[in-house]
Amino acid sequence: MSVDTMQDTSLQLGQTLKSKRQAMGWSLDRTAQETGVSKAMLGQIERGESSPTIATLWKIATGFNVALSEFTDPLDRQLDTELRQADQLRHQPAQDQMLVASLFPYDPALGYELFELTLLPGYERQSEPHAEGVTEAVIVIRGEMELLFDGQWHPMREGDAVRFAADRPHGYRNLGQTAAVFHNLIHYRHHRD
Known part of the structure; x- marks a missing residue:
């Protein structure tokens, strides 16, 4: 994976986390309590400064009570039939x-x-x-x-x-x-x- 792709992924993940947090009306402190991920780490992820492990992504998804793919592939797909490779x-x-x-x-x-x-x-x-x-x-x-x-x-x-x-x-x-x-x-x- 290229450096640019990694940066794009980190920024996308950060934006997804921030939008979900804001939609819930949660502060970083509350998000840390709900997910078990430190406030500092959550802030770094939101700013695109840190790429978390899959285990950390799972903790975040579980804390928000959402599926993992909402962070790994946050695009909204509403199709009945879809070919994916x-x-x-x-x-x-x-x-x-x-x-x-x-x-x-x-x-x-x-x-x-x-x-x-x-x-x-x-x-x-x-x-x-x-x-x-x-x-x-x-x-x-x-x-x-x-x-x-x-x-x-x-x-x-x-x-x-x-x-x-x-x-x-x-x-x-x-x-x-x-x-x-x-x-x-x-x-x-x-x-x-």
Whole structure:
């Protein structure tokens, strides 16, 4: 990713965060309380001075009670039929070594969002529980990875699929020498506005 693209992504993310915060009528202090992300970090993100990790983006999305794709792909899409290509959508929205293609951003009528995620070699992230009732389905489409759910790491190979409760601790890692690519469908049980 070029420096210009990273700066554009940081600025877009900052604008999205600020507009959501203002729409809620929240100060930076209140936003820090709701998200568990420090006021200083939130200010840096809003000013485009910091590119957060995916884990930080999840904390922010959870604090606002919105889907992750509202920060990674905030464009409003109201089409019934839409052709999207992962190669054109794939980017690095955060500072960690995960590439994200938001294949279908969150749609409140359907209650889910679908990502293509790429874990670069050596990547590991343990995720805090998402909101109550959130489930994830993971389908490995290339490479090998490990997925943490039910308290243990499970090996996943190309073609393997699993659905798990994401309102519990879980994680993703790639201990191999090549990238691991998977589809991640995140379903929100409760209607989200």
